[in-house]
Amino acid sequence: MARRDVAIVATAQRPNQVGSTLTSVELILPVINEVIEKLGIERQKIGFWCHGSCDYMSGQPFSFVAAVDAIGAWPPIIESHVEGDGALALYEAWVKIQTGECDVALVFSNGKTTSGPIDRILNLQADPYMVTPLWPGFDSLSALQARACLDSNVLTEADMAEVAARSYRDALNNPIAYAKENVTAEQLLARPYVTAPLRAHDCGVPVDGANAVVLAAGDAARGLAERPAWIRGIDHRIDTQRLGARSMTESFSTAVAAHKAGVGDDRIDVAELHAPYTHQEILLRRAMNLGEGTHINPSGGALVSNPAMAAGLARFAEAAESVFSGSADRVLAHCTSGPMLQQNLVCVMEGE
């Protein structure tokens, strides 16, 4: 069966904030309504709804079921939920469209990251037998990875600070970014460690956020957007959950996913990389061979606003918007999940 052409045709994102008193349903509802209003379509035109979130973050089993209240599920709809980032839900929606069962799908995600100790909660993504019972925390695991990279001369603390300084400066131009500062790498390096060798700027800022993206196939996409962001390749790969059996200094799954998604086939204008830690952005760039010609994370990325479970889909939204506006022709969106870049989803999109 020939692959169907599928594009992102609209996006909506909440301004990222800290300490929201809204429920997850209240976080999601406005972005879903906003993205539908942007398209000016009837709700019934959406043939598939797919949601990404994590019940551990709300501390309520089956909390994702309540999210259906934000959809307006009457008459009845076809929907699904992914216990993970919204970008993984986007992948499911893309597959659903490939089956021919629908032409238009709405993907949404939410992360109330500041309602609990996210560093500990995310530990539940680790191997449940050998790692999770030790409760190492994601900052600590990522610090181990950064330490291995420093010891292997893959990168320096100054390289990491450069990533943060660029992200914080770029965030000044992003109205929905949370952390923003006109700062230099030298200034950042003067600040203290939080989990050595990680400083505060090396770790993505946990925020509350929500976003929604609409996918459409073929002529439906052309009818819904002036310049759809066509998905030319999308691939999801996973490294072993055994942390001791993995390379700490390169991301093999990212390299494979990038190859399968066709990253190296042509230039990439903009790459939105989901790197919750500075050294991870460097590992991702190396794994995908992204060079000087590629603008990395013009939005500021997940470092400046990291709504867990929504930060990956946010990368897709930002990359697609740069195609909509015409500021980029060929873009890359990436999502990671699990400890130390365990899972990686890579997508290449193009304007026509």
Added chain:
Amino acid sequence: MSEADGIMRLRQPISVTYNWSAGPNATSHLNGLLAGTLIGKRCPSCSLVYFPPRNGVCPKCARVLGDDVVVGPRGTITTFCVVNVPFLGQKIKLPYVAAQILLDGADISMQHLIQECEAGDVRIGMRVEPVWKDRSEWGPSLENIAHFRPTGEPDRDMGVEAGAS
């Protein structure tokens, strides 16, 4: 742990503390319970009154709910279940009745306990009223109501044959 079997066991108890928020749209409902008033909310689009107002949104219309509406306190049983099965931690004498109750003025039913009558006398359409716990035990919860009991009013016709229950 037995050293003879050579199996190592590790206990790692953990806890996670959340700052849970009920959300601004459910606040009037919860404050109402603290004051002994049953407050639902009306959807500005379809006009249905939700009690409880869940997440403060209408799941049918995907709209934030609008005006507060005082409902009940009396209501009508729409369906029920007689519980005969004992289970660990059971606090109520068997058999007892868990019922869906449509409070007067509300458009969705809620579940509560029926007491002060024989389980076999409970029926669809039966009129009931809340029995509140002592005020000293109240919190922002429907558990402020100990149970519902029959009012003795004539049954409401719920569109089922008499005796069908």
